[in-house]
Amino acid sequence: xxxKRMEILKKYxxxxxxxxxxxxxxxxxxxxxxxxxxLTVDSVFEMLGVLPxxxxxxxxxxxxxxxxxxxxxxxxxxxxxGVLLGFFLGAAAAGPLYGAFPVAGVFLRKGSRLxxxxxxxxxxxxxxxxxxxxxxxxxxxxxxxIRLVMDVxxxxxxxxxxxxxxxxxxxLHIYELARKME
Amino acid sequence: MIVTIVFYGLAxxxxxxxxxxxxxxxxxxxxxxxxxxxxxxxxxxxxxxxxGIILSLLTPQQISQVIGEDSGWIGVLIASVIGSVTLIxxxxxxxxxxxxxxxxxxxxxxxxxxxxxxxxxxVTMPVEFxxxxxxxxxxxxxxxxxxxxxxxxVMGVLL
Numbered sequence: 001x002x003x004k005r006m007e008i009l010k011k012y013x014x015x016x017x018x019x020x021x022x023x024x025x026x027x028x029x030x031x032x033x034x035x036x037x038x039l040t041v042d043s044v045f046e047m048l049g050v051l052p053x054x055x056x057x058x059x060x061x062x063x064x065x066x067x068x069x070x071x072x073x074x075x076x077x078x079x080x081x082g083v084l085l086g087f088f089l090g091a092a093a094a095g096p097l098y099g100a101f102p103v104a105g106v107f108l109r110k111g112s113r114l115x116x117x118x119x120x121x122x123x124x125x126x127x128x129x130x131x132x133x134x135x136x137x138x139x140x141x142x143x144x145x146i147r148l149v150m151d152v153x154x155x156x157x158x159x160x161x162x163x164x165x166x167x168x169x170x171x172l173h174i175y176e177l178a179r180k181m182e
Numbered sequence: 183m184i185v186t187i188v189f190y191g192l193a194x195x196x197x198x199x200x201x202x203x204x205x206x207x208x209x210x211x212x213x214x215x216x217x218x219x220x221x222x223x224x225x226x227x228x229x230x231x232x233x234g235i236i237l238s239l240l241t242p243q244q245i246s247q248v249i250g251e252d253s254g255w256i257g258v259l260i261a262s263v264i265g266s267v268t269l270i271x272x273x274x275x276x277x278x279x280x281x282x283x284x285x286x287x288x289x290x291x292x293x294x295x296x297x298x299x300x301x302x303x304x305v306t307m308p309v310e311f312x313x314x315x316x317x318x319x320x321x322x323x324x325x326x327x328x329x330x331x332x333x334x335x336v337m338g339v340l341l
Contacts, residue, residue: 014228014308022231032238039234046271047230049186051219053193059215060196063207094185096269098226098306101313102218108313118322125326126300130185131272138276139296143289146340147297147333154301154329162321173315181221181312182214 050095058106062182070110074117082116087155090123100124108178114171115163122155225308232305233269240264242278246285253291258334261291262327265298269305293337294330301326 009016022040026033074082093100103124104117127148135144166174200208245264249257270278279296283289302323303310310319 011224012227015224015231018228018231018235022235025235035238036231036234039237040230043230043233043271047226049183050189053189055215055219056193056212057196058218059211059213060193060200060208062214063211064200094189096271096306097300097303098222098229098309101306101309102222105218105313121322122301125303126297128272131276134272134276138280143293143337143341146336147293150333150336151297151300154326154333158322158325158329161325162318165321166318170315170317174313174318177313177315182217 047095051099054093054095054099055102058102062106062109065110067110070107070112074107074110074112076113078113078116082113083119083156086116086119086159087123087127087152090120090125090155091127091129093120093124093128094130097121097125102181105178105181108175109182113163114166114174115159118159118162119155122151122158126151126155221312222309225312229269229305229308236268236305237270240268242281242285246282246287249282249287249291249295251286251288251291253288257288257291258294258331261287261295262298262302262330262334265295265330266302266323266327267304268299269303270299275299288338289341290334290338293341294334297330297333298327301330 022033022036025036072078073085078085089103090100093103100121104121107117107120108114132144132148135147163171197208200211249261249264253260275296279292282295283292287295304323307319307323310322314322
């Protein structure tokens, strides 16, 4: 087998394992197996609902936003502006958390501060505005407010703790990874 | 649905403005968009199958049984682990959490479940590794897990 094929096989290894597992489930318990595929199709549609425009926006941001602009608003010396922008971008996002990682990648490539990127990821995970509306209607106002207020602090604490705990080398490694994913 | 329209609308407006300003740059932007998507596609396909498998193995009734109001810390821990390993689309997660409460789950346990569901993602770790590396990924998820315990305690006291 040639090198390129090996690489593709390696990239899709996890998917192939899951495919085999799901086929085994289908053979052993057809009802359960069909349910697996129904849920998978649901997830694909959920993804088609938000991920394609997010990736288009990532591409546009990559091409049109200058590095100096990003450094100014989200970089090391961006201060409170960077923090607020991080919260805003995360909260205005839609879709599952794995959509946040490529967005984090482009922000890192353009020179955004690590803590601000972790704020985007944290806010994306826990305070997306569209989801909050859902939360209020199913869980009630009190539950939602307690979680939201706590999460504002949680997101900040985690973001700054990450920056403190990660060494200079770790940080360089992360920026290097972001460049590799371009 | 509205969210979908808003995001597709934003992307469309962005593309049109970009096209007017420069055809060349828009082409590059779309190429980059595809590349960013292609980077996570293999992991993504595996993840959605894994989610399908996990969700069809766990039912609301089963979950409610182990994270009932009297399940205490063990229940909180189990709820956190379930929240960490599952990835449920947002619009399904809250109705599910509400259904779990109706089926007898406790507020403390549900607080832990909802919080870990949002902050901790075991199944999405393969994608997170690609961008942040293993150390930062474990760190972020670990802290999210511990923080979720805190949320559970506060929920338990206040609700």
